[in-house]
Amino acid sequence: MRELVFLLFGEFFKIGLFAVGGGPATLPFLMDLTEKYDWYTMQQLTNMVAISESTPGPIGLNMATYAGVQTLGVFGGVVATAGLVMPSVIVITIIAKFMEGFSENRLVKAAFYGIRPAVTALIASAVWGICRVSLFTQSEGRMVPALKTIVLCVMIFGFLQVKRLNKLHPAVWILAAAFIGVVFRF
Amino acid sequence: MKELLELFVVFFRIGGLTFGGGLSMLPMLKYELVEKKHWLSEEDLLDCYAIGQCTPGIIAVNTATYVGYKRKGVIGGIFSTLGMVTPSLLIITAIALFLEQFMDNKWLGHALMGVRAVVCALMLNTVVTLAKKSLVSPFCVVVCVVVFVLAMFTQVPTILLVILSAVLGIVTMLFSERRKNK
Numbered sequence: 001m002r003e004l005v006f007l008l009f010g011e012f013f014k015i016g017l018f019a020v021g022g023g024p025a026t027l028p029f030l031m032d033l034t035e036k037y038d039w040y041t042m043q044q045l046t047n048m049v050a051i052s053e054s055t056p057g058p059i060g061l062n063m064a065t066y067a068g069v070q071t072l073g074v075f076g077g078v079v080a081t082a083g084l085v086m087p088s089v090i091v092i093t094i095i096a097k098f099m100e101g102f103s104e105n106r107l108v109k110a111a112f113y114g115i116r117p118a119v120t121a122l123i124a125s126a127v128w129g130i131c132r133v134s135l136f137t138q139s140e141g142r143m144v145p146a147l148k149t150i151v152l153c154v155m156i157f158g159f160l161q162v163k164r165l166n167k168l169h170p171a172v173w174i175l176a177a178a179f180i181g182v183v184f185r186f
Numbered sequence: 187m188k189e190l191l192e193l194f195v196v197f198f199r200i201g202g203l204t205f206g207g208g209l210s211m212l213p214m215l216k217y218e219l220v221e222k223k224h225w226l227s228e229e230d231l232l233d234c235y236a237i238g239q240c241t242p243g244i245i246a247v248n249t250a251t252y253v254g255y256k257r258k259g260v261i262g263g264i265f266s267t268l269g270m271v272t273p274s275l276l277i278i279t280a281i282a283l284f285l286e287q288f289m290d291n292k293w294l295g296h297a298l299m300g301v302r303a304v305v306c307a308l309m310l311n312t313v314v315t316l317a318k319k320s321l322v323s324p325f326c327v328v329v330c331v332v333v334f335v336l337a338m339f340t341q342v343p344t345i346l347l348v349i350l351s352a353v354l355g356i357v358t359m360l361f362s363e364r365r366k367n368k
Binding site: 016017018021022023046050052053055057058060062065066070077081084087088089091093095096102107108109110111112113116118124125127130131134146150152154166169173174178179181184185186 | 211237283
């Protein structure tokens with residue numbers, strides 16, 4: 001139990017230290033954890049993303065709390081969140097104290113010139129993993145496409161490309177899809 | 187002490203009333219910190235937002251720590267962060283425990299399968315938006331493709347990919363500067 005607490009804290013500390021670009025950037029790391037430990041499954045991770053997007057608060061914090069609760073109950077949520085936040089508090093305090101004009105520094109800018117496209121790629125690969133477990137079902141070791149889910153996903157993605165619909169809150173889409181899921185028995 | 191509590195309450199309100207974090211939090215931060223409390227000027231807020239974005243971690247937490255530190259030092263940073271974190275902790279813990287209880291329910295199962303479709307659509311949309319913003323030069327496209335292939339088909343740790351891309355960005359800039367100087 002004590003070892004698990006330290007492990008949970010340590011893993012989320014690492015995420016807080018290396019997930020550059022906020023909430024969505026924690027996704028590839030959260031996915032790594034499904035491969036490394038049996039804390040939660042990819043299906044549960046998909047639920048976490050849905051809940052985190054449709055409740056108040058920063059998505060990254062919500063996902064960390066959820067993952068922690070899945071792993072170790074209420075206390076786990078506190079531990080994971082504390083781990084995630086700790087590097088921010090330390091790094092930002094140092095920057096606020098010692099580095100005027102940090103975000104204008106040319107080395108920082110140059111590093112971000114490389115990091116930004118890399119983070120896009122990392123998130124894309126994590127999203128691919130989520131799509132794979134969400135849009136396909138396993139049967140006898142083979143991947144079978146879940147047609148209803150795929151059609152709904154493509155439709156909503158299409159809607160999201162329309163400027164006015166894009167402004168709608170994610171929770172609206174999530175509630176609508178939950179309703180459709182019940183009505184059409186996904 | 188009163189000011190510390192005030193920091194906690196303000197960031198508790200921001201954390202509990204905004205959905206999405208990151209950029210969607212900017213209007214709320216502006217309202218609370220600039221217009222209501224006059225703790226920051228609008229330029230200060232944009233500066234601290236820039237710092238929040240180019241440092242590791244959750245942008246909202248970084249911003250909270252920064253504002254708290256500027257007002258009341260290290261303790262101020264900690265109180266603001268605690269305020270930002272508490273609503274998420276309470277709400278998500280409640281929902282997670284609740285959902286686990288009803289996971290076997292047939293109707294919840296159908297609903298969650300439907301929700302999965304939206305999650306995929308929303309995340310794909312996030313990737314498209316990010317790609318439009320971050321792929322601003324041939325160099326960026328190359329980095330993005332290489333990192334994507336490595337992340338998909340190899341076991342290279344994610345942390346290493348982040349560090350390598352930062353180094354690559356710095357090296358590329360140094361080279362292009364040297365070429366300009368010649």
